[in-house]
Amino acid sequence: MARKIIRVIGTLFGTVLGVYLFVLILPFITVFLVIPRGVYFTPVSMGYYAIGGLLFGFILYLLTPIFIDIFMHVVGWADSKLKMVPTQDIALVAFTMIITLLIGLLLSYPIYRIPVIGIFISPILTLFLAFIGVRFVLSRKEEFTFVSTLFNRGARSGGAENEVFKILDTSAIIDGRIVDICKTGFMEGVIVVANFVLEELRHIADSPDLLKRNRGRRGLDVLNKIQKEMDIPVQIYEGDFEDINEVDSKLVKLAKTISGKIITNDFNLNKVCELQGVAVLNINELANAVKPVVLPGEEMAVQIIKDGKEAGQGVAYLDDGTMIVVEGGRRFIGETIEVLVTSVLQTAAGRMIFAKPKKDAEKYSGVK
Structure with a gap:
């Protein structure tokens, strides 16, 4: 409806413009027309004015939709750019x-x-x-x-939170767990994907190495899912920092520029962000934080998969990938047994649980 109204206005403007232009040029062409010089409101001159109005009105009628599309494109481009600016x-x-x-x-x-x-x-x-x-x-x-x-005071007084930009790095995209995090609804703000990160993903996806190629294509599929299936807004940052070569350094610079937070799995990037005062959200740390708590003395049923590093040890895994080292569990490889947790070790790489077979624990404790 709005486009039709604007088109009508454009046509009327073209008509008025055509009449006005013909009024201006008529004195210069009276020598070629059957119009007395200085007389501009004869039936013949009025006919020329009508022709000018109809001609320019028709031209503006045809061009107005094009002008509208160009204007909307410029407005959309400007809006997308301004959203990236704090x-x-x-x-x-x-x-x-x-x-x-x-x-x-x-x-x-x-x-x-x-x-x-x-x-x-x-x-x-x-x-x-x-x-x-x-x-x-x-x-x-x-x-x-x-x-x-000033803005922070305004936000506190109004009770509204400022929009937060979450910048995805290559490792977080390829990892894929960001999709599940978005599905839960815990992710807020705007997800930002830098164009130089997309270029790195495309380069990996075109790699002759099969493993790298699959990882790159997986990353592109993950981005496609986030953009099409998630309700969270996604923005593509078109800019680049040509004076910086490394992608990680560009991400840090981008985070400082738009006051955003970097989502990553990269341990080294995590440390660089901490040193430079950039907020970072590590998916591995989040995964470790939400793992179920296991306390010494708890019982669980596990399947011994393989032998451990030490003599007699067996190794099992929980559904979330947590490794369980079972003392004396080597003889139960391939079996599902009841174990008793003896201790839990939290490391930078994750969590490790130490346990012993329940039968052995009962035997040593004298329980029958």
Whole structure:
């Protein structure tokens, strides 16, 4: 409906424009027409005005949908770009523009009064000062803490939370568990996928190595699922940091730029983020945190899969992948037995449970 209304308005505008243009050019073409010079409202001239109005009205009628599509495309592009910019930066730029334009107007007023060249130099000087001011504050935006403080107070007083950007790295995408996390509804904010991460995934997917190729294609499938099947918004960051070569360093820079958090499985990237003060969400740490708690003395049924490193040990696994080392369990390989947990060891790589067969525990404790 809105498109039809705009199209009608465009047609009317074209009609008026056509009549106006023909009124302007009629004095120059009266020598070729049967119209007395200086008389512009004869039946013949009115006919020419009507032709001009109909011609331009028809042209605008045809072109208005194209203009609408171009306008909507530009608005959509600008909206997607602005969503990637922190609100503090937008406010800081707007504030700087107002101040620098006012200063520019004051300084350029004397220049404006210079004959001939003043009218050209004055606006150029004003725009130049605005440009320099914006570049200056953006290069030192970390020092303008009053803007962040102002917005944080506003958020607290209004009871609303600021939108948080969650930046996916390559390892988290290929891992695939991010899809399950999104399904649970615990993931909030906007998921950001950088274009240079997509390029790395495409490069891996085109690798001659079969394993790498499968990993890359899995990562692309995961992104496709997140974008099409999840309710959480996904944004593609088109920018790039050409002065930085490594993808991990680019992710850290991006996180600082948009005040986002990096989602990763990469231990080294995790440490780099911590050193540089960038918030990081490690999926492995989340997985360890939500594993069921096992306490010494608990009983469980496990299947001994293989022998352990030490003599007589057997190894079993829980459904979540937690390894259980069973003392004296080697003789039960291939069997499902009852074990008694003796201790739990938490390491950076995950959790390890030590246990012994229940029969042996009862035997040593004297229980019959």
